[in-house]
Amino acid sequence: MVVYQGDQPGAGDHDRVFHALADATRRDILARTLTGEHTVSALAEAYPMSFAAVQKHVAVLEGARLISKRRRGRERLVTANVETIRETARLLDQLELIWRQRIDRFGAALDEEEEDEGK
Amino acid sequence: MTVTNVEKDPQARTMTITAEFEAGVERVWRLWSEPRQLERWWGPPGNPITVTAHELRPGGSVDFVVAGDEQRRPRGWRVLAVEPPHRLEFDLSDPNIPTVRVEVAIAAREGGGTLMTTGFSVPSVEAMDELLAIGFDQGMAVAIGQIDAALAD
Numbered sequence: 181m182v183v184y185q186g187d188q189p190g191a192g193d194h195d196r197v198f199h200a201l202a203d204a205t206r207r208d209i210l211a212r213t214l215t216g217e218h219t220v221s222a223l224a225e226a227y228p229m230s231f232a233a234v235q236k237h238v239a240v241l242e243g244a245r246l247i248s249k250r251r252r253g254r255e256r257l258v259t260a261n262v263e264t265i266r267e268t269a270r271l272l273d274q275l276e277l278i279w280r281q282r283i284d285r286f287g288a289a290l291d292e293e294e295e296d297e298g299k
Numbered sequence: 300m301t302v303t304n305v306e307k308d309p310q311a312r313t314m315t316i317t318a319e320f321e322a323g324v325e326r327v328w329r330l331w332s333e334p335r336q337l338e339r340w341w342g343p344p345g346n347p348i349t350v351t352a353h354e355l356r357p358g359g360s361v362d363f364v365v366a367g368d369e370q371r372r373p374r375g376w377r378v379l380a381v382e383p384p385h386r387l388e389f390d391l392s393d394p395n396i397p398t399v400r401v402e403v404a405i406a407a408r409e410g411g412g413t414l415m416t417t418g419f420s421v422p423s424v425e426a427m428d429e430l431l432a433i434g435f436d437q438g439m440a441v442a443i444g445q446i447d448a449a450l451a452d
Contacts, residue, residue: 198397272307272314275399275419280302283318283417285340287301289330290322292339 200244205229206237213247213260220256312421320413327405327413328384334361342366348374355381361389376401397421
């Protein structure tokens with residue numbers, strides 16, 4: 181479970197994630213890498229575009245932490261980062277956690293205010 | 300615990316949190332409507348906020364910065380509706396989450412005190428819907444199960 185602590189930037193930089201997912205090719209790349217590692221070369225063969233174009237898509241996915249890359253010799257292997265995906269899908273859970281804590285603080289501030297007024 | 304009820308509807312992408320307080324409606328409203336009061340509870344203890352603008356009117360902005368955010372990324376509300384002391388509606392932006400619409404309703408509780416409901420709505424983001432669709436289409440549930448199983452070892 182991801183614990184949201186205040187305003188730490190975490191694996192869930194959602195604007196980047198949504199931008200990354202806004203492209204059909206990138207969604208397809210992500211889908212392929214969910215079920216296993218692929219080299220960038222192997223991925224590139226699946227799409228009617230240049231290798232450089234595929235590399236750019238992979239870079240956007242990596243920037244959004246939806247995928248991670250590792251090196252194996254001269255190859256670059258790409259795998260989906262399931263945790264980022266799960267975190268995004270659990271947005272409401274995150275919201276609940278933030279707001280439960282926020283409303284607890286709200287209640288405490290109300291009590292303090294009462295003390296301040298000398299009631 | 301002041302929160303008395305939480306309802307979530309993932310299909311509709313909404314959530315409602317209900318809270319009850321002994322304090323009266325006007326005091327509860329002040330915690331939203333006065334910038335120095337808002338600063339006392341909005342941010343977590345280690346990262347309090349400073350309100351830099353507070354225009355509580357339709358179309359107005361409430362802006363703040365968070366202590367500890369060196370980049371001083373903008374956060375705040377775009378106010379949609381205000382009906383003091385009972386209702387407030389705004390779009391909330393924060394770097395970590397997509398824009399959330401928030402609707403606050405403050406009402407006197409029978410027998411004294413205040414009932415406050417905060418409603419949240421996450422807009423339909425095609426990309427997010429696609430993400431969820433990918434998850435099911437491509438057997439992500441299986442992948443997650445494998446990861447969870449590995450973590451449990």
